[in-house]
Amino acid sequence: MLEMTADSEEFLAVEKHLAKQKGMVDFNCDETNPLEASYKASKLQRWNLGLLKSTWSAVSQSQAAKDNLTMSSSRTSKGKGKGTGISSTAQTQQNPFHDVSLQKDALSEMYAMFKSKDDLETDQQYRARIRDALPSAAWNFTTPTLLPEEWDARVCLPHELSAAGGVTYARKDQLPAVLKQVSFTTAPTAVVTTQTARDLGLPYSSFAIQCRLQIRNEEGQPEVVEVQKHLTQLGFGAPVEMAVSGPCVMAPRTMHKMVIRYDVESGIAPEDLTTRIVATTLSAIVDEVYFVDVVARSDGTATAMVQDLAVDKVLCASGVGHVYFKLHSTEPKAEMQEIYWLAEGCTHEAALQQSKADKIFGLAFKRSTLGPRFGLRFASASDLEHFVKANKLGDRHTFGRFKMSNTPVSFGLRGISDMLEPHGWRIEEVEYFGEGSVTFLASQRGKVDELHWQDHRGRKVPVRIQAINTRAKQMANAASVAARASSSVLVSSDRRSRAQQQLFTRPPKDKEPRPTTGTTPQKKVQKQGALEDENS
Structure with missing residues (x-):
């Protein structure tokens, strides 16, 4: 977009005049930016090439007139007051465009744009005619x-x-x-x-x-x-699949997807992050043959596929240089890992020093309104429990971490407790409280994980509680098993009771007399004859 001078306002007025001469009415546009107005007007009114050519001719004639006036003025100024002088008013009447060099550049650009558009439409029409003419x-x-x-x-x-x-x-x-x-x-x-x-x-x-x-x-x-x-x-039945042949083999999984996060303290802005920077970071930790498929994102994070032999080494480097690594949430091993979050006032240097202990795989990181917070990553819950007991850090690791959705800030900490305690929940600490969700630690899981509340308009808002860490998932599984066992016992007892009641209330059946023919059965006659022969 070219920048126009103040003289362009007069140029826009001339454009309006020429447009009216061509019979184009409703020439409305924003006059604050003349060139933008010209472009908008051209799109709305579908300027044809004839109008542009006429405008181009008018501007060219005006430029020539200005050149002639400049030459005449220079000749007059050389005399001693004699000769025919031209006043500024006369110059304005003969050259109403003043300096039109920028306008000529704008018109040239517009002319080229419309010319290319016209050529494109002509080419499309030609291709359409060819397509219609060819047989199927x-x-x-x-x-x-x-x-x-x-x-x-x-x-x-x-x-x-x-x-x-x-x-x-x-x-x-x-x-x-x-x-x-x-x-x-x-x-x-x-x-x-x-x-x-x-x-x-x-x-x-x-x-x-x-x-x-x-x-x-x-x-x-x-x-x-x-x-x-x-x-x-496209079908709503069995899917279409690619044909296969040969024996079915177990697909090996030796590469794992990892997420790399560059914090603001790393000195790399999100918009400056490239795959080359990520590859250089990984190359400083493991050999280049151990990672492939590096993808940089615009939010300051990246992903890469890392060989299973190098995953632990990459995780142990998490936090160095304010670059953090973790397994992607789709990886099965990611659910097995446990994180012990350090105190909010813990510095990066102190957290990095603690992460060098045995069975710790680097730092975990999250940033909130209170600042950054660091955590120690463990491969399993047993490793976390051993670390907590060895350092006498209390029983915090035994709490389940849960996330509750659709909870506005107006609930407050007390409101969360009052809402869940009647249903059997025992909340120990609220770790995060934001607009829309809350994360808390609970020593006892309640009887329900789905409930709802009503706002001041009477609208029902569903609330769902989701288990996050391993301990919370174990609590949820135990509750599910207990519920199924209780349901099975109740159903079994109810069925047994109904069967017994049917047995108790059934009247006894009368014995029906056997039908008789009045004659001795043939087998009995034969048996009696055999006995008589023996006696004789």
Whole structure:
């Protein structure tokens, strides 16, 4: 955006005059910034090239007139008061534009912009006519297709995919027609795209895949390439999957995702953090072969995949230089680790010194309104318990840490206790109280972890209590097991009681007489005959 001088106000007035001459009314724009107003007006009124050319011509003529007046003035000033002099008013009437050099630059920029836009529209119209003129067979011939042997569903072209099921590779412009063809179906149906479902505006989930496509090269010959795409399920039944062969093997997991946080004290601003800086930090701790896939974020954090052999060494370096490491929350080992938070007044140097003790894997860090707070990380709850007992730090480690949501600050510390104690909770300490959530330590878990409260408008607000540390999860599991056992006993006792009542109240059955035929059974006759033969 160019900066305009005060003379540009007159230039805008001339633009208005020229626009009115072209029959363009409602030429309204913000006059505080003339160039911005010109751009806005051009977008709203769709200035055509003819108007720009006429304005360009008018400005060029004005510049030429000014040059002539300057030359005349210079010739007049050389005389001794004789000759024809031109007053400033006459100069203004003959050259109403004054200095128009900047305006010419602005018009040149606008002209180039509209010219390129016009060329783009012409090119798009040409391509649309070509697309309409070509037969569908030409597009089908050049459309990339999936390989049938890689999929467990029918592979088809985009225009062939329907509610009958199948999988296809579709471009972004083909996707609306494909969705309309498929509509609702329970058959295995999916589409492979370059972008994710969210980027395409689809309310489905997608995941990245690596597949092969058959394309046509410049010579028109088929060629198979391996690409990274996204698979999106369109059917509401069984999913479409890639075909597999050979024995199923156990997928090894030797790399772990770690999070690197650069505190403000590290001297690296969040906007200055790059993957090179993160790689340099990790290289100072472990060899470069032990980490890959470094990703820097804009909030001063980064992620990296670290080899399992180097994870402990990286964790032990957490806190050095105000750079902190931890396992990502998706890692299974992250749930096993325990943190003992030091006092709020503990300095970074003191915390770093304590982290050098045995079985401590670096510092944990969090920053609040009261300043930074540091914690000691342990691999398991037993290691934490041993450390606490050895240093006589009390029974704080036996408390469960819980987080309660939807709790405004107006509750206060007393309000949290009054709300939970009637339901069996015994709160020992509130560690964090912010707008929307509270974190507290409890020595006894209550009977409920879901409740609600009503605001002054009568609106019901749900509250959920979530276990954070291992001790809290153990308390939750114990309560769940006890509840299931109690429910099982009650159900069993109730069933036994109902069965006994049915047995007690059932009337006795009368014995029915056996039917008789009046004749001796054949077997009995044969037996009697055998006895008579023996006696004789």
